[in-house]
Amino acid sequence: xxxxxxxxxxxxxxxxxxxxxxxxxxxxxxxxxxxxxxxxxxxxxxxxxxxxxxxxxxxxxxxxxxxxxxxxxxxxxxxxxxxxxxxxxxxxxxxxxxxxxxxxxxxxxxxxxxxxxxxxxxxxxxxxxxxxxxxxxxxxxxxxxxxxxx
Numbered sequence: 448x449x450x451x452x453x454x455x456x457x458x459x460x461x462x463x464x465x466x467x468x469x470x471x472x473x474x475x476x477x478x479x480x481x482x483x484x485x486x487x488x489x490x491x492x493x494x495x496x497x498x499x500x501x502x503x504x505x506x507x508x509x510x511x512x513x514x515x516x517x518x519x520x521x522x523x524x525x526x527x528x529x530x531x532x533x534x535x536x537x538x539x540x541x542x543x544x545x546x547x548x549x550x551x552x553x554x555x556x557x558x559x560x561x562x563x564x565x566x567x568x569x570x571x572x573x574x575x576x577x578x579x580x581x582x583x584x585x586x587x588x589x590x591x592x593x594x595x596x597x
Contacts, residue, residue: 476503477510512540 483506487497519536520528539546 476506477513478506480506483509516540 480502484497484502487502487505491497516533516536520532523532525532534541
């Protein structure tokens with residue numbers, strides 16, 4: 448049977464290992480973790496608790512966003528980065544709601560076009576029959592009737 452002191456020592460050792468791993472992760476993070484956590488807490492409800500992994504992953508995510516914006520800024524042929532360039536490069540991140548609304552509008556429009564195409568296809572099938580069993584039957588019956596009359 449494991450006594451209480453031994454269990455407590457095991458827990459402390461595990462916490463030390465976890466803290467060492469977190470310290471190593473801190474070195475790899477692009478931003479000061481405290482600042483990212485402060486900003487998260489500012490924008491989350493007061494009753495929310497943030498797990499350590501979320502803090503680290505948010506930091507990494509923000510670093511990736513920065514890298515992507517910088518890649519786009521590098522595509523400009525100029526040596527000086529102007530504010531307008533930054534605005535254009537950050538557009539996907541700052542206007543996500545507008546982009547999603549535009550996506551929904553386009554999808555609805557495509558659905559309407561698809562419905563129009565289906566309606567036109569049905570009209571074509573009804574009015575421009577190339578080979579229709581009913582028409583063939585009518586034609587055959589009229590030929591038989593014409594033969595009988597002769």
